[in-house]
Amino acid sequence: MSPNPRPLRKLGFLTIGLFDEADPRRGHESTLDLITLGERLGFDSAWLRHRHLQYGISSPVAVLAAATQRTSRIQLGTAVTPLGWENPLRLAEDLATVDVLSGGRLNPGFSVGPPTHYAHLRDALYPDTGDQEDFSPRRAERLLALVRGEDASDFAGTEGIEVYSRRVQPHSPGLASRLWYGAGSLRSARWAGEQGLNLLTSSVVKAEGDDAEPLDFAAIQAAQIRAFRERHPDGDRARVSQGLVVIPTDSATPEQRAKYQAYALARAPRTLAPQGPARLLFAPDLVGTTEELVERLHAHAGYREVDEVAFALPFTFEHEDYTQILTDLATRLGPALGWTPGRD
Secondary structure: OOOOOOOOOEEEEEEOOOOEOOEHHHHHHHHHHHHHHHHHHOOOEEEEOOOOOOOOOOOHHHHHHHHHOOOOOOEEEEEEEEHHHOOHHHHHHHHHHHHHHHOOOEEEEEEOOOOOOHHHHHHHHOOOOOOOOOOOHHHHHHHHHHHOOOOOOOOOEEEOOEEEOOOOOOOOOOHHHHOEEEOOOHHHHHHHHHOOOEEEOOOEEEOOOOOOOOOOHHHHHHHHHHHHHHHOOOHHHOOEEEOOEEEEOOOOOHHHHHHHHHHHHHHHHHHOOOEOOOOEEEOOOEEEOHHHHHHHHHOOOOHHHOOEEEEEOOOOOOHHHHHHHHHHHHHHHHHHOOOOOOOO
């Protein structure tokens, strides 16, 4: 085992923002309340995950625009925006606008590939161009160029009383340095490094290599992080954030502890073998006291490579459960990992 991991420098959390179809506002307001709670507790970042055609937040950028007006310090991110659903030019405008509103706190994370269930929604999403859409990394490269301020048009100047720009407006100069790529394979990790992006890792990786080899999620993730840094201009200083599901139970009630353990147990079978044609391997959810979680994280090869995390909140829990989990993360687990809360 390598030497002890470095102290945790950045602590964040991620949520999908579930809601009742008959009362969507309540779920969205709950998500905003969690973000403001996170800022009060000193979290460095809060991240939203896209859920298209589901009962989770479909437009994180819009929700984060609201969060910019309720917070002043916490970094706000998407983990991740699937670019197959987006026009890179329009997305670049939205990201720059929210970054300006936030005072430079937006951290857009994204990924490439065709939308999930594309065959079922292609005619609604791209009725005229469905067979021509490019879901490769080239789509991401278009977004990068536009956010970085490269020309979107070959016309600039005044036409009547209208003034036109060649590049996306508003332009937020620091935004490009806060772009993150959600990678789950060696190939995508290397591509992100070559592009000079930051890297988001999560609780899922692609099981690559010989089927006869024992599968070790943590070892696979650590190898991807090292491959990313080998290709990145900043080398070992390149930023990587890990996003495991971590549920501290220190202040939980007996009922909450039982719920959390049952949740993790129900999801455990998917961690035993690669899932689906993409051979996705999931990490076990980590549930326990601070002392137990510190031991498990320090033994995790992927965690040992990072000093930033955005722990994922479980699905389907109640607001009071998330409040307890976030409070324990910020007041107990984070400090035990060497983290110092942020201050306004």
